Amino acid sequence: MDMANSLESSDVWPWTRHGQRKGIPQGLYDDLVRYTKYSSGAYQILCARPMGNTLVTQFTDLISSTHGYIARDDTRKEIIIAFRGSQNVGHILLDSEIILIPLEAPGIGDAGDARVHMGFLFAFSSVASTVISHMDSLLKEHPDYTVVCTGHSLGGSIASIGAISVKGSFPDAAIRLFTFGRDMHPQHSGQPRTGNKAFATLVETMLDPTNIFRAVHSFDGVPTMIPTKLGYHHHATEYWQFTEPPSPEHVKECTGGEDPDGSVSIPYMGISLPHMVYFGQPISQDPTVCL
Template identity: 50%
Template sequence: MLASLLNKFVCAVSFSTALWPGFPPLPFPRSRLPHWHLPWKSTGGIPQQVYDELVRYTQYSSAVYQPLCPNPLGNELVTEFTNLLTGVHGFVARDDGRQEVIVAFRGSQQLPDMLTDSNMLLIPLDSVGPPLNGSGDARVHAGFGVAFGSVSDLVLDIVVEQLRQYPSYSVVLTGHSMGGALAAIGGTLLKANATGAAVRVFTFGQPRTGDANFADLLDKLIGSDNVFRAVHTWDGVPTIIPRSLGYHHHSTEYWHFQEPPSRKNVRQCTGQEDPKCSAAVPSTGINLAHDVYFGQVMTTDATLCL
């Protein structure tokens, strides 16, 4: 059974690497399937409420891919934002029923370009947004940092204004792929500059975004209990940027380690780089698992905007 699943995975990866030839090939030949010692059996999964939240913000992260999204998940669209030079796009929405302001960042078809040598440099977090006291030596991916910096003033000003009008509301930042990296950077800067706001971050297929200092800072400011970094089975993007380059994931990973989508098939991982979770799977770059999260196709569902 396991060999059959792995063969299907290899076929999917072969297809994806054909589409993105710049990404690394399979780390093993098809004739030699690896014997990974992974915790396949569920240990009870995660609470249904947490699973439902993951599904909900997966839908926001999918909706933001649409060219027009007048009513994200049926809620109020506050504004959309776009920077044509960096390709950043997203929206700010407001859910009055849940008393939330939601900031969603679109993933990018330019992700392969973001992984070139020049963009892989780590730059100070202070250089990509408003001044940040206590950031220490926190550094982030140059490409992601510049991308967020191109919309940072606009996005943060809009969110702060929403909180001024609705002071009891909380803020959720979310995104898929590169959008997840932008949500992580944005959540850190927002929490640092609007400390009274309750902030949560939900990301899906997020690549490593910064160094260990950035990971520690994000966990400290937002709180690891308020950060939900989801990884779908074999998705290679979360580990495509290696730790050997100085990168380090922040907390808290929720690994959907096997199908079908269910709370019982999701594991809440420990710490920042849990060796018993997706970090144990060799990265194969962008693959089919990257395009679907919790049963939601990430780029094509226009019904989420009606």
């Protein structure tokens, strides 16, 4: 089934009141599409040329099943770190490790009260030394390049930890964070929130909300075991595609980490197709993003 085309009819969307809301600039929308494709490419066994750019390295940890790659775009002067989302039973087990534990990662000194999902921290920690080592070499060679951390689903949660780890390790580096399909209804997130409110505040403080883009597609509602009552809280800034077809006019920039007029304002729909299609891109199913 062509998932992208199956979502094009606006007739299936009952929340027409959101259609009157102001959209986002075309340039920002283009970025959301671009990094959706990078995130999708992380699902490929080999992403030889991510978005036609240079593959620096791929990384995989067999124990945690964490997989991703680092790419370099010399035209846009960017270094992209992409993390794969849930792919197998190992990832499901990681998703179930919902205990909040103190944040400890390269570049992060005293994290205060920041606590994160135990499984997500384990996933990032398993590849952290590889990521930081390559970033050290790349930023020495290209100190003016912007670093973009990105991922879909579980990969988005890992990217959130990775982004502040890279920022803490290389304070002068410009960091942007793009995640897709991570957060949804307060009781039924599209993917688990990464940590507690102190963690969300830390992410916003280290990166600044203007550099954080947490995308949600309509009623993306892949069920999870992590309700907010367990202490989880998501960070700014949500960009919610609230209706079809995908376009700048149909994306709302939300306020803060828990905007009541964002994606949490619609009914929870359970497991849904939108989780695997973002901004018209079928996640994991298009190998051309690696050519």
